[in-house]
Amino acid sequence: MNITTILRNSRDEWKRKAIERGGAVRSLKKHLQREQTKRRRLEDQVNEAGVAIGRLREAVPAVPTAITLLPPPLVITTRATCVLLAVNAVIPFRSVPRVMGVMQYQGWIPHFTSVINWTLRVGLCLLGDVQPVQAPWIAVIDMSIDVAVKKVLVVLRVPMNALKNRGAAIGLEDCECIGIQVASHWNGESVCTALQEIFSKSGFPAAILKDGGTDLNLGVRLWRSREDKKKVHVIDDIGHVIANGLKADFAWTLAFKNFLKSLFAGASKLRQSELAYLTPPKVRTKGRFQGITRLAEWADRIIPLLGAPGQVSKDSFTARLRDLLGGLGKHRPFLLKFIGTCRTVRTILNIAKNKGINQKSYVELKTEILKLPQRSKIRKKMTVWLERHIHIQCQLSMGQTPLLVSSDVIESLIGKFKIVLMRNPKAEFNRIVLTLPTLCKQLDSASVDQALAEVNHRALQAWELKNVRDTQSKKRKAFNAGLFGSDPVQKVGLAA
Numbered sequence: 001m002n003i004t005t006i007l008r009n010s011r012d013e014w015k016r017k018a019i020e021r022g023g024a025v026r027s028l029k030k031h032l033q034r035e036q037t038k039r040r041r042l043e044d045q046v047n048e049a050g051v052a053i054g055r056l057r058e059a060v061p062a063v064p065t066a067i068t069l070l071p072p073p074l075v076i077t078t079r080a081t082c083v084l085l086a087v088n089a090v091i092p093f094r095s096v097p098r099v100m101g102v103m104q105y106q107g108w109i110p111h112f113t114s115v116i117n118w119t120l121r122v123g124l125c126l127l128g129d130v131q132p133v134q135a136p137w138i139a140v141i142d143m144s145i146d147v148a149v150k151k152v153l154v155v156l157r158v159p160m161n162a163l164k165n166r167g168a169a170i171g172l173e174d175c176e177c178i179g180i181q182v183a184s185h186w187n188g189e190s191v192c193t194a195l196q197e198i199f200s201k202s203g204f205p206a207a208i209l210k211d212g213g214t215d216l217n218l219g220v221r222l223w224r225s226r227e228d229k230k231k232v233h234v235i236d237d238i239g240h241v242i243a244n245g246l247k248a249d250f251a252w253t254l255a256f257k258n259f260l261k262s263l264f265a266g267a268s269k270l271r272q273s274e275l276a277y278l279t280p281p282k283v284r285t286k287g288r289f290q291g292i293t294r295l296a297e298w299a300d301r302i303i304p305l306l307g308a309p310g311q312v313s314k315d316s317f318t319a320r321l322r323d324l325l326g327g328l329g330k331h332r333p334f335l336l337k338f339i340g341t342c343r344t345v346r347t348i349l350n351i352a353k354n355k356g357i358n359q360k361s362y363v364e365l366k367t368e369i370l371k372l373p374q375r376s377k378i379r380k381k382m383t384v385w386l387e388r389h390i391h392i393q394c395q396l397s398m399g400q401t402p403l404l405v406s407s408d409v410i411e412s413l414i415g416k417f418k419i420v421l422m423r424n425p426k427a428e429f430n431r432i433v434l435t436l437p438t439l440c441k442q443l444d445s446a447s448v449d450q451a452l453a454e455v456n457h458r459a460l461q462a463w464e465l466k467n468v469r470d471t472q473s474k475k476r477k478a479f480n481a482g483l484f485g486s487d488p489v490q491k492v493g494l495a496a
Contacts, residue, residue: 078107079452080445082115083122087438090416093119116432118452121460122443123434125451130178132203136160136396138235139205140175141195141216142410143186144418150468151186152433155179155198156410156440160206163356163402170409177413177437178202182430182468191219192226199227206396207233209407211240233392237407238352241385242345243289245378249341251289255334263295266325273324278302293349296342299335302328341378344371348382356402362390413439430473431464 076084081100085091091099094112101109140156156175159165166174179198183190199205204227210216224230250256263280270279280302281294306329307318322329348368355361365386372379393403417436 076445077449078105078110079118080448081105082110083119083438083448084443084445086115086119087122087435087443117457117460118448119438120431120434121455121457122448122451123437124460124463125455126177126437127180127434128455130176130202132201133157136206138207138209138404139178139199140209140404140407140410141220142211142407142414143213143216144414150182150184150430152414152436153179153181153183153186153191153194154410154414154436155195155202156413157202157205158209158404158409160396160398160404161401163404169353169406170404172409172413172416172440173442175409175413175440177440180433180436182433186215186219188215188218188222191215192222195219195223196227199223204229205232207235207392207403209235209237209404211237211407212244233396235389235392235403235405236385238349238385238405239290239408241381242349242378243287243292245376245381246292246341246345247289248377248381250338255331256338259328259331259334259338262325262327262331266328269324269326273320275321275324278305278321293342293346296339300339300343303332303335303339337373341372341376344368345378353406353408357386357389357393357405358398358400358402359390360400361402362386430468431460433468434460434463 082096085096085099086093093116096115097109097112137160138158140158142154144152144154155178157178158170158175162170162174179194179202181194181198208220210220220234224232224234260283263283267280270276280298281291283295284291302321302325305318305321306325307322309329312318312322348365351361351364351368355364357365365382369379369382369386372382389403389405396403413436416439417433
């Protein structure tokens with residue numbers, strides 16, 4: 001290639017680049033002119049609007065004054081946003097930062113451990129703010145099942161007129177969490193000590209509502225004796241009373257055992273078939289009769305599907321169902337009795353939980369109890385329970401205000417808390433129980449900010465050291481760090 005060709009190619013490349021550059025510059029100039037034209041138009045519109053506003057102010061001088069009286073916009077801080085997402089929206093702590101990222105939150109997004117600490121500080125503040133009240137109230141107490149090696153005792157304060165104000169079964173928003181205690185073992189003595197500590201801050205209730213657990217029974221009895229509070233009435237939860245009555249009537253009968261045996265065998269086949277949607281509800285081993293009425297409802301719907309005794313077409317729905325459920329049809333006489341009892345029990349529960357006990361509901365409950373089999377143990381237990389609690393309602397001088405007789409609200413609280421807790425594969429009751437007070441009410445940003453201002457992280461650490469010192473998490477970390485030496489069963493307060 002000679003020098004002339006090289007120069008010609010260089011010149012052509014320079015011309016091409018110059019043409020492209022010139023085209024880009026012209027395009028940018030045109031775009032700038034268009035934007036400047038738009039800006040001038042907008043400025044003209046703003047000026048015209050300003051002139052129009054000035055004329056309106058001259059014509060209606062009271063309008064600007066009215067506008068200035070509007071409240072300022074609500075500003076929610078980042079900490080309050082995180083706590084409200086975790087508590088009111090029931091979002092897992094680990095998911096709160098992710099949700100804020102997806103929603104393109106305008107501000108810094110904290111780590112999930114900060115969200116946990118803020119929520120627990122709010123719960124600790126709510127516990128610390130518990131004070132005596134003038135209006136009479138009922139203490140609802142209950143104990144969770146074991147999670148890891150610990151149980152939690154929870155005490156709620158419910159106003160005496162909560163059922164009357166609500167007009168139906170109460171919810172968590174009608175309650176206040178006034179005490180939580182965590183321990184590895186509970187007995188009557190430890191329950192009594194916990195109640196003494198809790199009621200010393202909250203004042204004394206007019207009545208205590210609880211289930212039939214032996215540790216709670218003994219603990220309440222010891223507290224009433226030591227505090228000389230015999231006038232504090234004890235209310236037995238109707239759900240547990242009915243469960244005990246059903247257990248006394250059916251648990252040890254051969255017919256019920258054979259029914260469960262056929263049920264378990266049929267359910268395992270049913271789950272693996274195209275009729276899996278007819279699978280019966282799970283029958284628990286512990287507290288089986290607490291939800292046994294759901295099984296009766298299922299049986300009430302299934303029995304008609306099995307058809308009358310006799311042969312049916314081999315390819316029919318009834319034939320397939322009979323083949324899967326085995327000999328369930330032979331238990332029909334027992335099931336009719338069982339279903340009838342449970343149907344009446346459901347009606348009793350609906351009346352008692354939604355209307356409580358007063359003179360009007362007493363008559364309704366008495367009528368339903370008389371529908372139970374005359375010699376059944378549940379009828380005897382319910383009759384004794386009803387007479388005792390209408391007497392308590394009269395002694396409390398409540399007039400026609402219904403007496404609360406169901407502890408479902410505290411079981412709902414513990415159940416809601418376990419939904420959060422069980423997301424952890426190594427769940428246990430530790431400082432996370434401070435979430436419980438926050439679940440009893442709808443928080444707002446102002447209350448969250450005030451609580452965080454009143455309770456600092458050092459106070460949270462002090463509460464944890466006093467109440468839940470020897471957690472499995474601390475033991476696990478100490479063991480992995482080699483702090484146990486040769487004795488892996490050593491107690492942990494070691495990390496403190």
